[in-house]
Amino acid sequence: ETGVTQTPRHLVMGMTNKKSLKCEQHLGHNAMYWYKQSAKKPLELMFVYSLEERVENNSVPSRFSPECPNSSHLFLHLHTLQPEDSALYLCASSYGDRDSEAFFGQGTRLTVV
Amino acid sequence: QKEVEQDPGPLSVPEGAIVSLNCTYSNSAFQYFMWYRQYSRKGPELLMYTYSSGNKEDGRFTAQVDKSSKYISLFIRDSQPSDSATYLCAMGDDKIIFGKGTRLHILP
Numbered sequence: 230e231t232g233v234t235q236t237p238r239h240l241v242m243g244m245t246n247k248k249s250l251k252c253e254q255h256l257g258h259n260a261m262y263w264y265k266q267s268a269k270k271p272l273e274l275m276f277v278y279s280l281e282e283r284v285e286n287n288s289v290p291s292r293f294s295p296e297c298p299n300s301s302h303l304f305l306h307l308h309t310l311q312p313e314d315s316a317l318y319l320c321a322s323s324y325g326d327r328d329s330e331a332f333f334g335q336g337t338r339l340t341v342v
Numbered sequence: 343q344k345e346v347e348q349d350p351g352p353l354s355v356p357e358g359a360i361v362s363l364n365c366t367y368s369n370s371a372f373q374y375f376m377w378y379r380q381y382s383r384k385g386p387e388l389l390m391y392t393y394s395s396g397n398k399e400d401g402r403f404t405a406q407v408d409k410s411s412k413y414i415s416l417f418i419r420d421s422q423p424s425d426s427a428t429y430l431c432a433m434g435d436d437k438i439i440f441g442k443g444t445r446l447h448i449l450p
Binding site for chain 1: 346350376378383384385386387388391430432437438439440441442443
């Protein structure tokens with residue numbers, strides 16, 4: 230365990246569903262990140278939160294909505310997703326707003342049907 | 343030209359061999375260089391992290407950075423079957439860019 234916990238580990242959802250991914254870190258970090266990992270593609274940074282404030286949003290469609298209620302918790306709210314959104318969604322945390330020494334969770338494997 | 347290039351493999355080597363994994367990059371502003379290991383169905387795990395050109399050693403792992411050639415390497419000595427995983431290079435300055443990852447198989 231890296232100290233970053235993601236739930237659920239697996240999620241299958243229909244295109245009309247609304248679901249949320251949860252991430253929790255117990256490392257005392259003050260920055261948290263959402264990444265998307267698709268087959269045969271590099272990790273794509275989606276969102277960055279530093280001190281609970283969103284500091285980066287990499288042109289992610291509005292059907293993905295992040296929420297960071299405190300420095301230990303990060304959510305990714307999902308609605309009206311598309312099949313191409315099926316991927317592994319990884320949460321990470323670090324000190325500061327540089328993800329240079331980020332610790333990753335195990336990810337949520339999302340399948341959109 | 344992609345910012346970070348990494349051969350996806352798969353790379354298969356016999357147990358005990360020295361493994362060499364490589365990435366090239368195009369942005370000379372990159373200052374941080376990392377290697378992550380990712381086992382199947384798990385998140386990436388940070389293996390090595392360095393700022394500067396040269397070598398950094400940690401147990402069986404050596405990370406090498408050559409900024410003049412924009413080339414980084416990870417060497418694994420005395421490779422073990424448990425080293426079988428995908429290895430991701432990552433680098434950047436304010437923003438970190440990941441390679442696609444190289445799948446490594448160590449054959450018993």
